[in-house]
Amino acid sequence: DHMTGLYNKYEFEGDIKKYLVDHMEVDTIGIMILDLDSFKNINDLYDRSFGDEVLRITAQKVSSILPANAKLYRLDGDEFGIIITNGSETDAQEIFSKIQEQYTHQQEYNGKKYYCTISGGYAVCPDNADNYLELLKCANYALERSKALGKNRMTIYSPEIPQVKERKLEMVQMLRESIERGFAGF
Numbered sequence: 001d002h003m004t005g006l007y008n009k010y011e012f013e014g015d016i017k018k019y020l021v022d023h024m025e026v027d028t029i030g031i032m033i034l035d036l037d038s039f040k041n042i043n044d045l046y047d048r049s050f051g052d053e054v055l056r057i058t059a060q061k062v063s064s065i066l067p068a069n070a071k072l073y074r075l076d077g078d079e080f081g082i083i084i085t086n087g088s089e090t091d092a093q094e095i096f097s098k099i100q101e102q103y104t105h106q107q108e109y110n111g112k113k114y115y116c117t118i119s120g121g122y123a124v125c126p127d128n129a130d131n132y133l134e135l136l137k138c139a140n141y142a143l144e145r146s147k148a149l150g151k152n153r154m155t156i157y158s159p160e161i162p163q164v165k166e167r168k169l170e171m172v173q174m175l176r177e178s179i180e181r182g183f184a185g186f
Contacts, residue, residue: 001074004059012073030084030124033139037117037151039078065098096154119146120154
């Protein structure tokens, strides 16, 4: 990524796929998707150039606290990904706690103050998925759950997360059908 100096989403995908076939070196692959909460407010308050600097600073801060078995990538916009090899859920929680500590108070850059928190979603292979797309989907579902629960937290993926989402989507579909039929079956 030219702005942050991190590897980008293509390297993220490539590295995960490489680890998936390299069972000699890697037993578990955890991915954590991070998203800056209300980042749009920073861009709106100042400008996109300032927002870009916030992303660069975030990349530096997060990179500096990662252990040797974790690597940071910039995915899209204000979204980052971390690959944790041979780690546990406890390791992921500790990493996120250290990241979260960096964002408990107002930050300052170039004389301008800003505040943002970070939300995360975490999934692990082979427990949650055995291929890249499914693993990414699980981590994104967990991130979405963190946002729905009020942001500024990390959620570890569980099979209940997509079940709740699917049920909500089914309910919306059933309500639409009922409305189209004059509220029949409401």
